[in-house]
Amino acid sequence: MSGVAARRHTPLYRDPTAPVDARVGDLLARMTPREKVGQLNQRMYGWDAYRRTPDGGFELTDALYAETDRFEGLGALYGLQRADAWSGVDHTSGPGAEDAAALADLVQRHVVERSRLGVPALFVEEVPHGLMALDGTVLPVNLAVGATWDPELYERAAAHAAAELRARGGHVALVPALDIARDPRWGRTEECFGEDPYLAARFTEAAVRGMQGEPGEYFAADKAPVVLKHFAGQGATVGGRNSAESELGLRELHEIHLPAAHAGIRAGAAAVMAAYNEVDGMPCAGNRALLTGLLRERWGFDGLVMADGLAVDRLARITGDKVSAGALALDAGVDLSLWDEGFTHLEEAVERGLVSERTLDAAVARVLRLKFRLGLFDRLHGTPPPPADGSEVSRALARAAVTLLRNDGVLPAPAAVSRIAVLGPQAATTAHQSGDYTAPQRPGTGTGLLDALHTLAPPGVDIRYARGCALTGDDLSGIPEAVAAAAASDLAVLVLGGSSARTPETEFDANGAARRAVSHLTCGEGADLAGLGLGRAQYALLDAVVATGTPTAVVLIQGRPHVVPDTAGALLTAWYPGPWGGEAIAEVLLGIAEPVGRLPLSVPRSAAQLPVHYNHKDTEYGGYVDESAEPSYAFGQGLSYTGFAYGPPRLSGSTVEADVTNTGRRQGRCVAQLYLRRLRTPVWPRTLELCGFRAVDLAPGETRTVTFPAGAVPPGTAVEFRVAESARAALTAVPTQIFTAPDETPL
Template structure:
């Protein structure tokens, strides 16, 4: 394809000793640390500063040529000339409404690697020492690129309660990233959903630190692999865990707002997932936007250096979030000192900000030491050597197959049955189904924020999947209303279809879809909701209600007397009254989620999901997370204080009986029996209740869980390790947090070897 290769340009004349072919850093057999030291000793201050800058938006680095190839832009040339190289480049493969990249102008699966190769060749040529760049990509729920496999969002991952399944999905995403020439994956994992009004709730694994920690470990294992000799395999990618720390605790559920976090709350709720990720070997973390005790995370030395590096022993990379370093100028007075503060606090790599471009001046003015700068540069270079970029600058991994089926498998595991009065699964007496609601016949709103444009025909809607899986049924459709607004004009037609059917399937929910008309902030967050947006970064809600017409549609369909099953496609728990006999949440299940939902409705697949967050009765109740402090938790005069559905809740099409738990040392055993007539999966959940503590305890804390699938009548003994349990506690085994409140407790006194 024309336009892919550029004429070679002469290397710039730069002060410094010439590079010898026998330089240690060029020797792939030399230890990584020795290569880093050798290369660092040859670099000028200007070159060092360049390695810490990630200034460009990747989509500004190239353009399509008339013959369908790519050419590099003057913006990229200017950026590489600025520091005689390029430390990292963000979003070369990114495609969405913010970047403006789509199938007409961006790289797809067939040419993404060629574009990465073209850019990398240019960067190496412009670097006096031949230092390659890091290609950093968003992988929030699959690779955010054209033709990348879209997975269900993190909240759906949390609903699976299945770390092994997620590990496989993460490995697939890493392989896709590397096959396209990308190197580093940015993945949300550390945010804990404490207020579902927050638009980024969809990016959280849930409200519980133990659940988030288990899934973060799975993420790191899946993406990074074993890393023999410290090196990444060609199909594995270092992961940047976002966001460190406490970003889910902002006041009022408002994005990037202030937080009111004490050090103990931070440690008990918001740090365990990060600790689990660090122990699993995560290559990097991203400093969050929020502040902790008045100091933004990107300038918080106590957090990034005192805790992360010195106490936890983390030796990986710390990246700032987009433009976060420049925000520190509100404290320091200017961007030069803001960059110095971030670097001295522990940030190694910037993201789009100006502050780090002035680090040479900051060093020369004595605002930060060159030794501190060298330590950060060494961490960047170490990651490049671990990736083998000095030897393998061109992509060598092949694109993995089976992405769509894997995405559908995760979506199946996430569908959560919240209520069922015998309506589901669809019975033999049902011959006509009315499939209604604004989410019924579209895939456009099945994926979350940070999703690339999909090719026409990708995925399946609930309507199409039902028709395909049950061709013998008479399936009628009317949308009834749209996701937002109060237009009721379509409801009469929906009522007519419901009244003439044996079953109504009402598919409601929200949307994180960004359209080309969306207004974006400088960091990619939505400035204001447009079209049907009700969730995602920058789209926070004061309440948790659906669009007004959706409630009118629900009331009208239920009033027909036709048995009704409501399916929620959503990125946060929305408020839905208990008026329909059956209620399922599919979260944002991805493009193929319609088929997963249809399989559960028809009984071809068992509902296996469990709630990763508590579902409130109203936003006025918040917070309703289960692991609150063990105080006299009274109700309201006008409302119950309890959630409508508790953390861990989820029904099956069969029933289970739990035996008496048995404690043996640091393990708990329980017998579980499938007492119904169908195969099913239950999630055995182990909670602890602290009896003697140094500070006021929480009511309950999840400390172990395991999913178990059983045939009808089958009984199995499940053994769960009680890792990290210390002090005098009660152990309770149950199927949800609400059931654990009344379950019989079993006392255990364990060595106090895990201080908080």
């Protein structure tokens, strides 16, 4: 048969030279209703699709056979690479870097063979802070990333994570980016970039650019489409309780909780995940006004909408049964389910008139389009080579996240220090340096603070260690040893905090959230707190060490802000800095590196103050009778080992300029922050709004001019700009002259 004749007999959807939309239309027209429904289902836990064989290989399970037979193929498979306490997958049973691609290929070949039309599956993986898989590079959590105020650095890290995913045969990355931290009692605060919509938007754009690369019809072999989660308002659940209702007015929703999503969509995000919470009484997975009216019709989004795990079936509480729940979600705008039963009945729902066949076809087309854009029909068995080691970019993020909040001269450690006591439950372990959604690590991976200080401290410095206490509980028996070590030292480094580390003893809900906190667990999905305190023994240890009179620096390793008394000479937070965070912290303590992190959220004095965030409405925000209403540490705050002075801002065309001077004796990096204050607006304004930031490295005595785009100011609005080192400093900073945007043309 000639080449021309062969092309005439080859279905259009098999022609790699044909436009994607034409291929989608041709394939869709050939599919049965059953096959179409199968493309919208993502029911299996990926770890149930395979098992290890005695010779160390993999074999497919009856569960996978049954699932692919059910719909003559498979739309998507979640978590083939996932390894953690919930899945039960570890290095003895799951795929590592050396054999993950082979497992993915084995599963994909089976899916294609069971599909009448040879349709491959999407392999969907969690990438919350690096690829959640055995041997995947673990990055600092989002809250630490937000503390870097460095989207460019994060973009490089995101690109590395995407390359790891694709090298292992995965396709789609689930990336937390859209939740805004408004109540730090919420266990998933660690997954947020911070409390501010502008800051979160810049990091969301970086995630999309890094993972997806340049926009185009096809994804590069080392790039992965991103599912941004969670859409929308999940960071505002009542009481900081996971999956609770979100009592949001539309203006609050649009001003605080939607800008990051809008930025991600403009950057080209391939997909979003509909959240558990409700918006105006309707859960997001069934909210047509949100998923269709806003996302698709107003924002022009033409990508994929995935429901969060079991969110579709939850709609049966409204509709009465899972068939109508699936119809409601599909009609609202959900294209792909996750573990639900409701979407398995969509053929019946169409037959009963609960949802139209046209709506079904539109969802299937979006799933197929993503598969074509990934090249799954044309490069079925090819995977790119793995990227270079990712530990350096993880270290760089950790180093940039370390934030110094208080320092009375204790840090950096003076050259005369000859004995350092390293104390506390977080001092000698890497197990609690990474957040929730972390795969088991091979022994020896990463560096704790104690080991890092042994390595980096000058020769002759005596490093003494005592654990002192556990993260939780009130066992004080180890405190005397810690006190003795502190009393015999020139400097005490007390490492406190929390943990999101899951263990096999953790009880899990069907969606992987912790059902109840066990042992050390104080943070992560399902570990919400009513207060913001550390474990009781940690406070006793702090009091006892400070009472020795030895200069003390407290280091917090945590996934949310905790309340710590101002008794130690220095306080810094590293958030969850990842496996190599110990090195980053040690470098800052010893003065090898400058502390350059800035707070991505306000640190409350107590949970009784909540909510506490800088961009509240501009009212008389007075204190309580029994306590101040101001936070202990403000959004944007962070000290350096030098000092900076800010000149008054000035308008120059469509930009704002200000001079920044290093007033100290050390090289340093400041983060100049531009805040907008609205003076005349059609609605009640917020006190301040972040609208720009620039990191500046300055030598001692050096002055540089920083320039910010002034951003879009609504026509006729009167504003002033302030440049400062934090939201608190901006309140008293010298403003620009009042600027009123022209009635017709925004600035």
